[in-house]
Amino acid sequence: MKHTTSGAAAAARPGFRPLQVAAAVALALGAPLLHAQEVADAEVLETVTVNASADASAAGLSKLLAGGQVARGGRVGILGTRDQMDVPFSVTAYTNQLIKDQQAQSVADVLLNDPSIRTARGFGNFQESYFVRGFLLYSDDIAFNGLYGLLPRQYIASDLFERVEVLRGASAFLTGITPSGTGLGGTVNLLPKRAPNQPLTRLEARAASGGEGRLALDVARRFGPDQSTGIRLNLARRQGGTAIDDEKAELGLAMLGLDWRSSRTRLSADIGWQDNRLKRTRTNVTLAAGVTHVPPAPEGKHNFAQPWTYSNERDTFGTLRAEHDFGESLTAWAAAGYRSGDEANSLANLTVTNAATGAGTVYRFDNAREDRIGTGELGLRGKLRTGGIGHEWVASASAYSGRRDNAYRMDYGNTLATNLYRPSAHPLPALSASAYSGGVMSDPRLTGRVRLASIAVGDTLSLLDERLRITLGLRHQKLHVQDFAYTTARLTSDYKHSRTSPVLGALYKVTPGLSVYANYIEGLSQGQTAPRTARNAGQMLPPYVSKQKEIGLKYEQGGLGMSAALFSTSQPRSLLTADNVFTAQGRNRHQGLELTVYGQPVRGLRLLGGAAWLDAKQQTTGSASTDGKRVIGVPRLQANLGADWDVPGISGLAIEGRLIHTGATYANAANTLRAPGWTRLDAGVRYIMEAGGHMLTLRLRADNLTNRRHWASVGGYPGNGYLVAAAPRSFSLSASIDF
Numbered sequence: 001m002k003h004t005t006s007g008a009a010a011a012a013r014p015g016f017r018p019l020q021v022a023a024a025v026a027l028a029l030g031a032p033l034l035h036a037q038e039v040a041d042a043e044v045l046e047t048v049t050v051n052a053s054a055d056a057s058a059a060g061l062s063k064l065l066a067g068g069q070v071a072r073g074g075r076v077g078i079l080g081t082r083d084q085m086d087v088p089f090s091v092t093a094y095t096n097q098l099i100k101d102q103q104a105q106s107v108a109d110v111l112l113n114d115p116s117i118r119t120a121r122g123f124g125n126f127q128e129s130y131f132v133r134g135f136l137l138y139s140d141d142i143a144f145n146g147l148y149g150l151l152p153r154q155y156i157a158s159d160l161f162e163r164v165e166v167l168r169g170a171s172a173f174l175t176g177i178t179p180s181g182t183g184l185g186g187t188v189n190l191l192p193k194r195a196p197n198q199p200l201t202r203l204e205a206r207a208a209s210g211g212e213g214r215l216a217l218d219v220a221r222r223f224g225p226d227q228s229t230g231i232r233l234n235l236a237r238r239q240g241g242t243a244i245d246d247e248k249a250e251l252g253l254a255m256l257g258l259d260w261r262s263s264r265t266r267l268s269a270d271i272g273w274q275d276n277r278l279k280r281t282r283t284n285v286t287l288a289a290g291v292t293h294v295p296p297a298p299e300g301k302h303n304f305a306q307p308w309t310y311s312n313e314r315d316t317f318g319t320l321r322a323e324h325d326f327g328e329s330l331t332a333w334a335a336a337g338y339r340s341g342d343e344a345n346s347l348a349n350l351t352v353t354n355a356a357t358g359a360g361t362v363y364r365f366d367n368a369r370e371d372r373i374g375t376g377e378l379g380l381r382g383k384l385r386t387g388g389i390g391h392e393w394v395a396s397a398s399a400y401s402g403r404r405d406n407a408y409r410m411d412y413g414n415t416l417a418t419n420l421y422r423p424s425a426h427p428l429p430a431l432s433a434s435a436y437s438g439g440v441m442s443d444p445r446l447t448g449r450v451r452l453a454s455i456a457v458g459d460t461l462s463l464l465d466e467r468l469r470i471t472l473g474l475r476h477q478k479l480h481v482q483d484f485a486y487t488t489a490r491l492t493s494d495y496k497h498s499r500t501s502p503v504l505g506a507l508y509k510v511t512p513g514l515s516v517y518a519n520y521i522e523g524l525s526q527g528q529t530a531p532r533t534a535r536n537a538g539q540m541l542p543p544y545v546s547k548q549k550e551i552g553l554k555y556e557q558g559g560l561g562m563s564a565a566l567f568s569t570s571q572p573r574s575l576l577t578a579d580n581v582f583t584a585q586g587r588n589r590h591q592g593l594e595l596t597v598y599g600q601p602v603r604g605l606r607l608l609g610g611a612a613w614l615d616a617k618q619q620t621t622g623s624a625s626t627d628g629k630r631v632i633g634v635p636r637l638q639a640n641l642g643a644d645w646d647v648p649g650i651s652g653l654a655i656e657g658r659l660i661h662t663g664a665t666y667a668n669a670a671n672t673l674r675a676p677g678w679t680r681l682d683a684g685v686r687y688i689m690e691a692g693g694h695m696l697t698l699r700l701r702a703d704n705l706t707n708r709r710h711w712a713s714v715g716g717y718p719g720n721g722y723l724v725a726a727a728p729r730s731f732s733l734s735a736s737i738d739f
Contacts, residue, residue: 053259054162054191055145056266056323056333057081061163061191062093066559067600069098069608069644074165075146075189077174078379078396078456079471085554088471088505088517090168090565092596096193098608099158101644101656101686103206103701103732107142107156107190110164115610115640116186116594117166118662120633121284121724122716125345125367126311127154129716133168133567134590134616134634135185136718141178143189145270145319147337149179149373149402151190152315154343155276159216159236159253161190168594170523170548170569172501173475176454177543179402181525184546184571185590192257192270192319195220195230201739208732210241212249232257243730245303248279264325271318278311283349284722285420287673288360294667294675295355297709298421300728304350306362306418308428311345329383334376341371346428350420358420363412364429368444370405390462394473397455404448406486407439438486446489451480458503471505471519479543481526499524499543513557519550528574530582541584544572552594560601565594575622586620588631604646609658611639618669629671633715635663637677652688657681665714667721675723678710695738704729 053060055075062071062081073083074093084091094110104110108119108128120129122136130137144150144161151160167174168186175187199221206214220232238251252275259268282305287294298304317339325331348362379396414432418424439445458473481495505519527541552565573586596610616631630636644656660680667673684701704727712726 053261053266053268054194055081056259056261056268056321058266058323058325058331061194064095064097065556065561065599067598067606067608067644068095069101069606070561070598071095071163074163074167075191076167077146077171077176078394078458079174079392079460080381080394085509085513085515085556086469086507088469088507088519089174089521090550090552090563090594092166092168092598094164094166096162099164100697100736101654101699102658102682102684103699103734104158106158107161107164107188110158111166111188112660113608113640113642113658114166115596115638116168116612118635118638118713120713120716120722122720122722124284124349124365124722125154125347126278126281130188131185131633131715132166132183132188133185133569133592133594133612134614134631135182135569135571136716137183137186137188138178138180140180141183141187143175143187144317144337145192145321145335146175146189147319147335147375147377148176148400149375150317150319150337150339152274152276152313153341153371154311154313155251155274156190157236157251157253157274157276159218159234160192160255160272160274162193163191165189165191168565169519169550169567170521170546172477172522172524173456173458173473173503174521176398176456176475177452177477177479177524179400179450179452184523184525184569192268193218193220193232193234193255194257194259194268195222195232197222197227200232202736203739204734204736206238206732206734208240209243209730210247212238212240212242212732214238214734228261230257230259243301243728244282245301246280246307247282247303247305249281250277250279251275266323268321269319273314273316275314276312280305280307280309281311282725283309283347284716284724285360286349286351286720286722287355287667288351288353291352291355292672293355294673294711294723295352295358295420297711297723297725298358300704300707300709300726302421302725304418304420304423306348306416307425309346309348311343311347313341313343315339315341317341331381333379333381336376337374339371339373341369341373343367343369348416350418352420358422360418360420361415362418362426363415364409364431365411366409366431366441368407368439368441370444372403373401375400388463390466392460392462393458395455395457398453400450400452402450403446404450405439405444406447407437407441407444408486409435409437409441411435445484445486447484447486449480449482449484451478453478467509469507471503471507473503474500476500477524479526493529493540495526495529495540497527497540497543499545501545513555515554517552517554519548521548521550522546523548523569523571527584528582533580534576534582535580536582539582541574541582544584546571556599558601560599560607561597563594563596567592567594573618573621575620577622586618586622589615589617589619590631590634591615604648606644607642608644609639609641611637613637621669626669629669630666632667632669632719632721633665633713635665635677637661637663653685654687655683655685657683667714667723669719673721675711675714678708678712678726680708680710680726681705691737697736699732699734699736701732702729703727703732 062073071093216236319337352360454477456475507517523546550567616634642658663677707729
């Protein structure tokens with residue numbers, strides 16, 4: 001899908017009223033409860049075992065593995081929540097225990113634990129991107145409880161979710177095409193929080209480097225004669241400085257999660273609001289044409305942002321999900337979601353013109369954006385047997401509709417001199433008469449629509465006493481993407497295509513604790529449009545089909561888990577042929593080996609880490625200068641190792657450390673601009689004690705303990721080598737108490 005670089009607009013439009021939605025959701029969930037209460041007055045209710053479920057499934061959340069940092073499985077698209085030892089795909093689910101113990105503030109902080117993933121920033125603003133197996137995944141394409149497009153685009157606070165589920169590899173059949181067409185190397189799904197069986201009232205206070213202060217409240221209760229109704233409310237407020245000089249950040253957040261269940265029916269709903277505001281945040285760094293090497297990264301605390309720059313993002317979103325059992329072997333589900341998002345920013349991104357001195361320029365770039373997203377899914381899942389073969393079949397239909405309103409002012413002809421190492425602070429420049437503009441900043445107009453629809457059918461066959469499992473399936477998808485002129489709203493492009501994507505996977509359980517697997521699965525993204533200089537100018541190429549082959553093994557025994565995966569994925573790319581025809585004959589090929597380790601090998605010691613060796617090459621690019629060269633921003637080696645240890649003899653005391661290594665990367669397609677690799681050390685200590693009859697947890701953490709200067713990421717948007725400077729050493733101290 002096409003992706004704009006703009007931020008977006010001011011106040012939310014009327015039409016989406018959170019209080020009305022909350023009342024409607026409460027009424028919908030309360031009606032079954034009232035009915036159950038009436039029945040209870042007349043007869044004894046059937047006993048219902050409460051197992052809080054984020055996705056309204058009968059099984060609830062996947063059980064924790066030893067150590068509690070990861071779960072035994074996660075959501076595998078339309079196959080539902082599965083044990084990772086039973087599916088021919090690579091899955092990791094990071095838990096709320098890990099999030100709390102590491103004081104992770106966002107989804108990006110959690111994904112730092114994954115050796116196959118690195119975070120980048122590649123849109124000119126502060127929106128996060130992720131490299132998964134070397135392929136880009138935009139934050140737009142992170143799922144919330146299985147639905148795309150519902151979460152804030154630029155920053156997702158950790159208070160919004162219970163778990164972070166990573167499904168590595170292409171997933172066109174499992175999850176459908178993403179709204180932006182990224183995620184060819186893997187997808188991320190966030191699970192919302194649910195009320196646990198025991199009452200919860202938790203207050204947390206946090207202070208961090210730069211004067212940051214944070215307060216959070218987490219309250220949960222279950223109600224009804226059988227505890228079948230749950231309510232969980234999360235509130236958070238953060239403001240102050242950061243470890244970077246003169247940088248300010250402010251966050252307001254509210255999240256309400258509701259669930260109800262009977263013996264056959266399960267309902268859940270979520271309503272969320274997040275307001276994230278940044279001021280004088282360091283921008284990406286671009287290298288101008290003619291720069292021959294990547295300059296050294298600046299000091300971590302050093303701020304080269306202009307004093308008038310800012311970025312504001314406000315989102316309101318909600319989801320409804322229902323599941324009903326028609327018997328022991330047939331279940332239907334339905335889900336729907338909506339998001340209203342507004343963004344506004346004024347940026348001054350730095351372009352370095354002299355790598356030796358750090359000299360460069362900035363110019364004013366204002367953006368306004370509004371998003372309105374609606375999405376939904378229906379499905380049936382069942383079990384049956386034909387002779388000695390078991391079947392777990394599934395059928396689903398999904399739809400997505402997204403509207404983007406945009407406006408911008410780009411004054412690239414009015415540059416201001418500055419320096420990466422010795423910046424010049426300029427007053428806010430007035431927009432010049434030559435400023436390039438689109439739309440009305442105070443009232444952004446329609447600039448893009450994305451409509452996706454799909455139907456999917458699949459079956460998992462169980463043979464040989466269920467030791468052999470074969471997954472087969474097809475998903476037929478329709479893509480309809482429209483772009484409109486900023487000022488006139490005239491339709492400028494209308495992309496309509498469809499594609500059927502298959503999957504074939506096999507898993508064999510050698511022993512209960514050892515599985516070997518293989519899969520063939522495809523990814524899907526929008527084909528590009530031929531440029532005006534091509535003979536076929538304006539032609540829209542069919543969807544690009546990425547093809548993945550993967551083999552691997554999974555091992556779990558005695559509290560320790562390990563996995564290995566060898567994969568190869570080809571991604572089409574466009575090029576101009578010798579006779580000037582725009583075509584998709586080129587490709588990138590990503591091959592790699594992933595190793596992961598997790599769990600508790602001995603009592604009191606928790607391990608989490610792994611390594612990923614990546615060979616991401618550009619092939620058949622149409623240019624001898626780039627053929628065979630590495631893909632921008634993708635290193636040969638990424639490695640993580642985290643250890644969390646309970647100190648013997650001191651009850652409640654634990655220390656933890658994490659090493660993160662990223663190899664050298666290139667900032668241009670010709671591989672002439674090389675950014676050095678880096679290694680970062682994080683460390684923390686926590687102490688759990690009783691205070692006045694309540695559990696008090698104290699946590700002290702240091703990130704980038706050695707204060708290593710480095711470029712934390714390179715790239716983040718296709719064809720661009722944006723550089724992001726790493727944050728300096730920072731400390732945080734938190735205290736949480738359960739009442």
